[in-house]
Amino acid sequence: MGSIYFTYLIGGEAGMGVAASGRMLAKTFTRGGYYVFGMIDYPSLIRGGHNFYHATVSDERIWSLHYNVDLIIALNKDTLDRHLSKLKKKGSIIVDSDIKYDKSALERQGARVFEIPLTGIVKELGALTVVRNSVALGASMALIDFDLEVLLSVIRKELGKRKEIAEINVEAAKRGYSFVVEQYGKGVQCTIRPRSDNGHLVITGNEAVALGGLRAGMKTYFAYPMTPASPVLHFLANVQFDFDVVVVQPENEIAVINMAIGAWYAGSRSMVATSGGGFALMTEAIGQAAMTEIPVVVVLAQRSGPSTGMPTYTAQGDLRFALHASQGEFPRFVIAPGDAEEAFYLTVRAFNLAEKFQVPVIILTDKHLAESHLTVPAFDLKKAKVERGKIIVGKYEGSEEYRRYKITDDGISPMAFPGTLNAIVKVNSSEHNEYGFATADAKNAEIMAKKRLRKLELMQEEVENCEESVKVYGDERSPIAIIGWGSTKGAILEALKILEAKGVNVKFVQVVFLSPFPTRRLQTILKDVRELLLVENNVTGQLGSLLREHLLRAPDEYLLKFNGRPFYPHEVVSKVLEVVK
Amino acid sequence: MGSIYFTYLIGGEAGMGVAASGRMLAKTFTRGGYYVFGMIDYPSLIRGGHNFYHATVSDERIWSLHYNVDLIIALNKDTLDRHLSKLKKKGSIIVDSDIKYDKSALERQGARVFEIPLTGIVKELGALTVVRNSVALGASMALIDFDLEVLLSVIRKELGKRKEIAEINVEAAKRGYSFVVEQYGKGVQCTIRPRSDNGHLVITGNEAVALGGLRAGMKTYFAYPMTPASPVLHFLANVQFDFDVVVVQPENEIAVINMAIGAWYAGSRSMVATSGGGFALMTEAIGQAAMTEIPVVVVLAQRSGPSTGMPTYTAQGDLRFALHASQGEFPRFVIAPGDAEEAFYLTVRAFNLAEKFQVPVIILTDKHLAESHLTVPAFDLKKAKVERGKIIVGKYEGSEEYRRYKITDDGISPMAFPGTLNAIVKVNSSEHNEYGFATADAKNAEIMAKKRLRKLELMQEEVENCEESVKVYGDERSPIAIIGWGSTKGAILEALKILEAKGVNVKFVQVVFLSPFPTRRLQTILKDVRELLLVENNVTGQLGSLLREHLLRAPDEYLLKFNGRPFYPHEVVSKVLEVVK
Amino acid sequence: MTITLAQLNTKATITWCPGCGNFSILTAFKRALVELQIPREKVVVITGIGCHGKFGDYVNVNSFHTIHGRVLPIATGIKLANKELIVVGFSGDGDAYAIGLSHIPHAARRNIDVKYVVHNNMIFGLTTGQVTPTTPKGVKTRSTPYGNPEEPLNPLALALVSGATFVARGFAGDVAHLTWLFKEAIKHKGFAFIDVLQPCYTFYNTYEYFRRRVYKLEDVGHDITDFEEALKKAYEWNDKIPIGIFYKVRKPTFEETLPQLKGEPLALRDISDVNIEKAYVFLR
Amino acid sequence: MTITLAQLNTKATITWCPGCGNFSILTAFKRALVELQIPREKVVVITGIGCHGKFGDYVNVNSFHTIHGRVLPIATGIKLANKELIVVGFSGDGDAYAIGLSHIPHAARRNIDVKYVVHNNMIFGLTTGQVTPTTPKGVKTRSTPYGNPEEPLNPLALALVSGATFVARGFAGDVAHLTWLFKEAIKHKGFAFIDVLQPCYTFYNTYEYFRRRVYKLEDVGHDITDFEEALKKAYEWNDKIPIGIFYKVRKPTFEETLPQLKGEPLALRDISDVNIEKAYVFLR
Numbered sequence A, B: 001m002g003s004i005y006f007t008y009l010i011g012g013e014a015g016m017g018v019a020a021s022g023r024m025l026a027k028t029f030t031r032g033g034y035y036v037f038g039m040i041d042y043p044s045l046i047r048g049g050h051n052f053y054h055a056t057v058s059d060e061r062i063w064s065l066h067y068n069v070d071l072i073i074a075l076n077k078d079t080l081d082r083h084l085s086k087l088k089k090k091g092s093i094i095v096d097s098d099i100k101y102d103k104s105a106l107e108r109q110g111a112r113v114f115e116i117p118l119t120g121i122v123k124e125l126g127a128l129t130v131v132r133n134s135v136a137l138g139a140s141m142a143l144i145d146f147d148l149e150v151l152l153s154v155i156r157k158e159l160g161k162r163k164e165i166a167e168i169n170v171e172a173a174k175r176g177y178s179f180v181v182e183q184y185g186k187g188v189q190c191t192i193r194p195r196s197d198n199g200h201l202v203i204t205g206n207e208a209v210a211l212g213g214l215r216a217g218m219k220t221y222f223a224y225p226m227t228p229a230s231p232v233l234h235f236l237a238n239v240q241f242d243f244d245v246v247v248v249q250p251e252n253e254i255a256v257i258n259m260a261i262g263a264w265y266a267g268s269r270s271m272v273a274t275s276g277g278g279f280a281l282m283t284e285a286i287g288q289a290a291m292t293e294i295p296v297v298v299v300l301a302q303r304s305g306p307s308t309g310m311p312t313y314t315a316q317g318d319l320r321f322a323l324h325a326s327q328g329e330f331p332r333f334v335i336a337p338g339d340a341e342e343a344f345y346l347t348v349r350a351f352n353l354a355e356k357f358q359v360p361v362i363i364l365t366d367k368h369l370a371e372s373h374l375t376v377p378a379f380d381l382k383k384a385k386v387e388r389g390k391i392i393v394g395k396y397e398g399s400e401e402y403r404r405y406k407i408t409d410d411g412i413s414p415m416a417f418p419g420t421l422n423a424i425v426k427v428n429s430s431e432h433n434e435y436g437f438a439t440a441d442a443k444n445a446e447i448m449a450k451k452r453l454r455k456l457e458l459m460q461e462e463v464e465n466c467e468e469s470v471k472v473y474g475d476e477r478s479p480i481a482i483i484g485w486g487s488t489k490g491a492i493l494e495a496l497k498i499l500e501a502k503g504v505n506v507k508f509v510q511v512v513f514l515s516p517f518p519t520r521r522l523q524t525i526l527k528d529v530r531e532l533l534l535v536e537n538n539v540t541g542q543l544g545s546l547l548r549e550h551l552l553r554a555p556d557e558y559l560l561k562f563n564g565r566p567f568y569p570h571e572v573v574s575k576v577l578e579v580v581k
Numbered sequence C, D: 001m002t003i004t005l006a007q008l009n010t011k012a013t014i015t016w017c018p019g020c021g022n023f024s025i026l027t028a029f030k031r032a033l034v035e036l037q038i039p040r041e042k043v044v045v046i047t048g049i050g051c052h053g054k055f056g057d058y059v060n061v062n063s064f065h066t067i068h069g070r071v072l073p074i075a076t077g078i079k080l081a082n083k084e085l086i087v088v089g090f091s092g093d094g095d096a097y098a099i100g101l102s103h104i105p106h107a108a109r110r111n112i113d114v115k116y117v118v119h120n121n122m123i124f125g126l127t128t129g130q131v132t133p134t135t136p137k138g139v140k141t142r143s144t145p146y147g148n149p150e151e152p153l154n155p156l157a158l159a160l161v162s163g164a165t166f167v168a169r170g171f172a173g174d175v176a177h178l179t180w181l182f183k184e185a186i187k188h189k190g191f192a193f194i195d196v197l198q199p200c201y202t203f204y205n206t207y208e209y210f211r212r213r214v215y216k217l218e219d220v221g222h223d224i225t226d227f228e229e230a231l232k233k234a235y236e237w238n239d240k241i242p243i244g245i246f247y248k249v250r251k252p253t254f255e256e257t258l259p260q261l262k263g264e265p266l267a268l269r270d271i272s273d274v275n276i277e278k279a280y281v282f283l284r
């Protein structure tokens, strides 16, 4: 494990700037050469309630937050009540001296309490109350003896849209810093020395998906806001002119997906992102994309269900839904990145696969992946290239009339977009012949179903031959394997580090492609596994059901969590220790 | 096998009255004491094209049509071209003498051709051209020496709304009959003697579902028309005043399902029926029903997909979709009747189960079941009783405030409808506490997820303890088993008769409840099965995937058909013979 | 037994932002119920998804917090099942005019006896401030950071041409007037549509804007039976913005046209042993 | 190269009922394309589900037979991807006014340069004759065997108040007039809405009814720039039923308000190596 592990938690009401503070701190550490994973926890309301940002910093790559915290920044009393139990022995608490609370109780628990006049300083500055958090951020820099300038540069950039606001926050941070230095000295909690800034990014899964889309040449993005996918819309709306991409928020998700399909039919790579309820409304059109053989990329950012559920909390409850959404049977890709870095590369991949096979591609994320921050190296664009499908550009040169659904060996027909000279492009959601005319002929129906089946077989090969469809971490030889998909990757990888430190060597099998299911690859990987532990953020163990279905093999042990909260590494560790015992 | 098997086929253009003629003949035979299974095959258009009605009659119960026909009634030449290959040696053809065709070609095939002046007679009568089919029906009665009066009584009843129309058709039938008697004599083809009318009904799956709903006390029915489910709407709209049931066709399927949920929330048992595309639009609300714990019955009449597919053709492609529709995880029943008689009883059952467990119940039918005619005995109403769930009627008498989601041992909370004295009924699509107030509390989320899980466990017991969840036919001891679900039952049962006659004894396992899946019952039933043959009307073998998932067992052999057409018994027979070899 | 305001409170903590227009709508609705002395059990409130959607948690009557955009179909189902209930839907402008739009014209022309209140804050509140169909052109939101490129919808005109039999506009800045509107809507037999100008304190604060502009139709002698006049008023949106009842007409409700609904509510009918044999005639 | 009517025919057999109003709409549309001499590759026809939906099979231009009710979003996506295409949607009254209703007001206020033709036969044709939102009250259909209990929708009024910049009504009994309407709609920059009275020969034959009543707005000097007048005309539905252009105004189209769309169509842009590094500034 890295030599440095530092976990912080900032808590307060919605509207107190908890998320922004957490993010700024994450960026500060990243610019200071560290790696961060930070999560924001908030209920579905705009003001009040309780929000907290919980992050772990390390000098080596990190994949998840750790449960126990070194530093709590309490913007209100509630934060103390809720999170004290997470504080490590000798952990620090920054608390506004205006808040009434029982200090001795905290100290009895071994906490080091730093009362800082957050409100007082803000008042002195004549600033808005929300600026309290900048004071606290400044103070925290002093406690860990981090370079204040790094924080200030982040504040200037993040709030730079309105200079006077940035400056007052900078001033607030400085005051917080000096207050601690003067009262307690530098580095009372610990010392984290800035390292060199290597240009790393702090990115959420949502931003990674948005960036992946841009890189993939997406020219049209459609979305109806839905937590936790809305930030993709916000990000893209912001940069729409920089990338000449059209970003539209139509009347509902049905319009969204149909616009996207219409756009790709006419040659513009398109994506949509939504969550369960919106995805439900898109299901009919997903079948349409399959039947018309028009590519489309759909991001399904899961949240806690069923139905409206807990909109701002995480879950992996929609896997089976994504796999089987829409009537009839047709090939589709379902891909689940495990972290923001993968989300970027896989999104580019998703566009390429959608066009290569002319099928819908569903990217499964969840709130924990979509909204949490991760430090990642700047992307390697050589590994993220646009690969166009069998498309006909400009003019169709064939000697016979163009047939959109021409029968070919591999099931894939060359795709012209309308406007192509000499090609009349007829697509049809009804069963159709090669030209795209509707027909209910029995023979034709069989031919077309088999055409689509051939694509599925080809896609299966694609998945089996692709190293990324299943990834293995840890001790590849271990007879004990954890298996999972999506955002649980983070907690599991962190758990692996901890277990390794304890001398327990297991492997982690991350299933990235859920459809087509990488059956053969998994069979090989799991051949010598004796104990298979399934980890999922859901009630029924949906990946488990896929293992049963495709491998005729059931997991031996289950670690399931379904209260809207992600796994913490220690939960995985405990379970593994139980299993190895 | 029954001593009598007689198969007829009536063909012509849409608009020539093919469906009505086929149905009238089916009713005629049923009133004459016989059993019929009749299917209508038609493309999605209103006039022109080619329609045919294909039915088999027997003196014992029959479950499916047979492929080869004894009698073809050709209302146009197309019928000859398309169906001659189905005609048995020495089979008869009734053809309009106005049609130009190559008679010698037919006769070379061994057909007995009866040219009848259908058009001529109609002209003489001064009737509309469509009356030709009544002439043909009358003629057919003579060919098989059946009692003409039975046919006439059916015509009078079916067309009785406008007396003059009924009478001209009666006259036409008489002329057709006499023409044959005069030219060829009675019973040239064969003799089918009428037996006593035992009050049997000729019913489609759609009508059975509608009737089941009425029997179950359904007071509100909502539907947006969609083939093949629309006839449920037509049937119920017709009888709405007889049963004081409100039948509404709203603006779209989203409105449909939400109205149904609203209605049952307020105490009116409700049903909706649709097909794939409409069901896709309902998926979001199905999760809502589960989360709010409001019962609802959804009929999903499958048709050939994906997407618009072939709207008037059959398939079993939506099983997985029905099982996993909507985000998140929740208990639901999915029930697939295999014939119209089962459809009636299971629909009543569906309402009872929906209310008992406060969950959505999906009834899966398909075009072949929904629109084909079957002769069934009048229903035994003692076996179709209303069982209400844990409902509170009139006044809530509890000492504490009413809690819609009260935590109980079995996960089921007593349900009051709004209007109940002393009860305020708060339901919520968001995660909620016992009172129905929204909350994102982690502990509460777990409690509520477990509450829903307890219902699922109870439902699992219900299914495992219910004889009807899996049915076994044929030789129960046979190590060879056919397994299937839904409308394939018909062809398989007929195949069993044929196989038995050949001395091949196999059993047929019909899975009726697909969710919860009757795993234990199937394990017992399949324990000694060596060869398991899966029969499905789809591309991927979806029940097969369920066997893999739940029983960790794959079918040994597959018989899949996906051209929109149902199985014929002989196809099943051939496959079984191949398997036993 | 008299109904009091206190009885209409619930144990749920209100989580709207301080200053939110929703508070006034809540107060006005409770007052209307008290003034009309409607028993709590007789009222059902249906709410959509959005800030407005929490409404049901805050008023102690039957409630249904449905999915996004489906207030009207749920309300329709409820009313058909039990016509004696007073059924009031509360939507947001996103809920009603974006995702739920298709239901309005149909509920209106059907004239189902349901009340429909739209908390029109011209923004998606709960999802943190994106554009909606009523956001004015050019306004910057999180999804239109360079200004909304679309013309806003005119909800009142839409309701009017759809055949709504009661069309009104309220303002969350005037609780007394809103209380009166709610009472009138509840007393009206048929579909009643009320668009409420509801400032979103956090994402689109229009208090001052509207306070300076709104005037009451009652004060200018508007004839609520004149459809053309109502439509004209619906287009008045500049220095002066009318609130009040734009149009009202009595037509048969959907329930009244259905003979099956005569007598007891459907929900209370005896369903224990329905005689289906009378339908056999169609099957022989 | 001249475009001829013959070139616009396809190999597909037309399966509409003899006498169906759809034939005239097809003829009028083909004539309009020929008269305007639009290259076939430049035209995309989007059709919904219903009898009208087969339209795409019968005209030899690019076509998209979409699912029920989604003509407008598909058309919008196409137009955004390639603004040089001429994008014409064909819906039925069920497709457009029942399941697809929510898209109309939004396409209208967005003013996307898409033409939208509704084959309004006041019936669900393909599903064998059920009620639709435009079926007159009292009419017996398969789903309303005792008469439609609902008031019909007024599609023109709806389009007008939604902000459509071109609103017209055609009649399938007058091919020449319809051809002219199609040409005008195609020439109009912006959202063009045409409701076509289309008798359904089989389930709701209104030929005679309309033939006796329709008159042309052009013949009575109707001012197509007068919104109020247009709205009044939209309510004329008795002995006299107007056809023609009700309203037309030039406003910026949605595409024109999007600076990203200046220059080449999106579909033709080079996407081989997008430099995403300029977005990194947001991530540090």
Ligand SMILES: Cc1ncc(C[n+]2csc(CCOP(=O)(O)OP(=O)(O)O)c2C)c(N)n1
Binding pocket: A224, A225, A226, A227, A253, A277, A278, A281, A308, C048, C049, C050, C051, C052, C053, C067, C068, C091, C092, C093, C094, C095, C096, C119, C121, C123, C124, C125, C126, C127, C132
């Ligand atoms: C099908 C679906 N799509 C999107 C969402 C996300 N969502 C929740 S609230 C909301 C907007 C609410 O806006 P509005 O109706 O105006 O309510 P307000 O918050 O302004 O009161 C959206 C889009 C959802 N819950 N369901």
Ligand SMILES: Cc1ncc(C[n+]2csc(CCOP(=O)(O)OP(=O)(O)O)c2C)c(N)n1
Binding pocket: B224, B225, B226, B227, B253, B277, B278, B281, B308, D048, D049, D050, D051, D052, D053, D067, D068, D091, D092, D093, D094, D095, D096, D119, D121, D123, D124, D125, D126, D127, D132
């Ligand atoms: C989601 C969905 N619901 C229902 C249907 C069934 N359906 C097919 S056509 C049609 C009605 C078409 O009516 P209209 O749009 O008026 O077209 P017309 O046949 O009259 O031209 C319906 C309801 C469908 N295909 N998809």
Ligand code: SF4
Binding pocket: A046, A047, C015, C016, C017, C019, C020, C021, C022, C051, C052, C121, C125, C126, C199, C200, C201, C202, C203
């Ligand atoms: S965001 Fe706006 S609408 Fe929502 S509670 Fe806050 S002020 Fe009210």
Ligand code: SF4
Binding pocket: B046, B047, D015, D016, D017, D019, D020, D021, D022, D051, D052, D121, D125, D126, D199, D200, D201, D202, D203, D204
């Ligand atoms: S049913 Fe009506 S609309 Fe459809 S093709 Fe026939 S006449 Fe035309």
Ligand SMILES: [Mg+2]
Binding pocket: C050, C092, C093, C094, C119, C120, C121, C122, C123, C124, C125, C132
């Ligand atoms: Mg709003």
Ligand SMILES: [Mg+2]
Binding pocket: D050, D092, D093, D094, D119, D120, D121, D122, D123, D124, D125, D132
């Ligand atoms: Mg129509």
